[in-house]
Amino acid sequence: MNPAINLIDVTAGYDSTIVFTHLSLKIHAGQFAGIVGPTGCGKTTLLKTILGVQPVLSGEVLLNTQxxxxxPGKKIGYVPQLESVDWSFPVTVEEVILMGLYTNKRSLPWQSREEREQVHELAEKLGIYNCLRQHIAHxxxxxRQRAFLARALINNPQFLVLDEPTSGVDIRTQHxxxxxLGDINSQGMTILLTTHDLNAVASHLPWVICFNNGVVAEGRPCDIFTNEILAKTYGSEIVIIKHGEYYLIANSTPLKLNHNP
Ligand SMILES: Nc1ncnc2c1ncn2[C@@H]1O[C@H](COP(=O)(O)OP(=O)(O)OP(=O)(O)O)[C@@H](O)[C@H]1O
Structure with missing residues (x-):
C-alpha cells in the first residue's frame, strides 16, 4: 500500500537557512503520529513542506502518490500554532469554523443553511456548540483549539496536520x-502533529518521530523514549523516571526545591 504522506529525499528551508537535507519519511493511512524535537529543529518547516506551502529545494513530497x-488545500485539514493567531480579529467561534469552508470566491456573511447545519453538527461533536456565538478571543x-480543529475538519479532509495542539493549555486540556484526536483517528483520519510535550505523546500517541533537522528515530513511544535517543534528539540529557509500567519524562533538569525562608 502506498503511504498517505511520502517525503522522498527532501531538502527544504528558507533563503537564509537550509532546515533539513535528504529527508525521507513515510506516514501511512490511518496513522496517528507525533513529531517531537527541540525548538527550531524544523518541525513547523516539515509540516509546511507537507502542506505544500514551503517549496522543496530538492526531492519530492507525495500525498497519496500526488x-x-x-x-487542493481542502484535502489537508491544518491547525496552526494558536500562539501565532491574532485574537483581536473580530470573529465568533462559528465564523472561525465557517472560514474553513471558504475559498477566495466567497466571503463570510453569506452562508447557506446546510453550511450552518454542518458547522452546528461538528461543533456539537467537538463540544463547543454552546460557545458558537462567542467572540473567539473570549x-x-x-x-479555541476545538474551534480551529472544527475549521480544519469542516471540509472532510483526508489528513489532519496540527502544529503544537497541546501548547498554551493546561495538562487536563492537553489530555x-x-x-x-485519538477518537478522530480511530474513525480513520490520518493525523500528524508536532508537540513539545513528551509525556502527552508517550501516553496518547501510538507513533513518535524524534526530529532534529532530520529524523533521529521513529517508532512506538515505549521503544523510542530512551535516554540515548532523547539525548541525541535534544542534544542534552533528558531524565526518564520509571515507576512500574509508568514513565515520566522530565523536559527540564529536575530541581531541588528551595526550603529557605
Ligand atoms: N520564514 C522563515 N524564514 C527564515 N527562516 C525561518 C523561517 N521560519 C523558520 N525559520 C528558521 O528555520 C528553522 C526551523 O524553524 P521551525 O519553525 O521549523 O522550527 P520548529 O522546530 O517548529 O520550532 P518551534 O518548536 O520553536 O516551533 C529555525 O532556524 C528558524 O529560525
Missing part, C-alpha cells in the same frame, strides 16, 4: 485534546 503542491484555550 505531488503535495498539486493537491473562549478558553481548549475551546482532552489528544483524547479527542
Amino acid at each position: 505531488p503535495a503542491n498539486s493537491v 473562549t478558553s484555550g481548549g475551546q 482532552e485534546v489528544l483524547h479527542l
Whole structure:
C-alpha cells in the first residue's frame, strides 16, 4: 500500500537557512503520529513542506502518490500554532469554523443553511456548540483549539496536520485534546502533529518521530523514549523516571526545591 504522506529525499528551508537535507519519511493511512524535537529543529518547516506551502529545494513530497503542491488545500485539514493567531480579529467561534469552508470566491456573511447545519453538527461533536456565538478571543484555550480543529475538519479532509495542539493549555486540556484526536483517528483520519510535550505523546500517541533537522528515530513511544535517543534528539540529557509500567519524562533538569525562608 502506498503511504498517505511520502517525503522522498527532501531538502527544504528558507533563503537564509537550509532546515533539513535528504529527508525521507513515510506516514501511512490511518496513522496517528507525533513529531517531537527541540525548538527550531524544523518541525513547523516539515509540516509546511507537507502542506505544500514551503517549496522543496530538492526531492519530492507525495500525498497519496500526488505531488503535495498539486493537491487542493481542502484535502489537508491544518491547525496552526494558536500562539501565532491574532485574537483581536473580530470573529465568533462559528465564523472561525465557517472560514474553513471558504475559498477566495466567497466571503463570510453569506452562508447557506446546510453550511450552518454542518458547522452546528461538528461543533456539537467537538463540544463547543454552546460557545458558537462567542467572540473567539473570549473562549478558553481548549475551546479555541476545538474551534480551529472544527475549521480544519469542516471540509472532510483526508489528513489532519496540527502544529503544537497541546501548547498554551493546561495538562487536563492537553489530555482532552489528544483524547479527542485519538477518537478522530480511530474513525480513520490520518493525523500528524508536532508537540513539545513528551509525556502527552508517550501516553496518547501510538507513533513518535524524534526530529532534529532530520529524523533521529521513529517508532512506538515505549521503544523510542530512551535516554540515548532523547539525548541525541535534544542534544542534552533528558531524565526518564520509571515507576512500574509508568514513565515520566522530565523536559527540564529536575530541581531541588528551595526550603529557605
Ligand atoms: N520564514 C522563515 N524564514 C527564515 N527562516 C525561518 C523561517 N521560519 C523558520 N525559520 C528558521 O528555520 C528553522 C526551523 O524553524 P521551525 O519553525 O521549523 O522550527 P520548529 O522546530 O517548529 O520550532 P518551534 O518548536 O520553536 O516551533 C529555525 O532556524 C528558524 O529560525
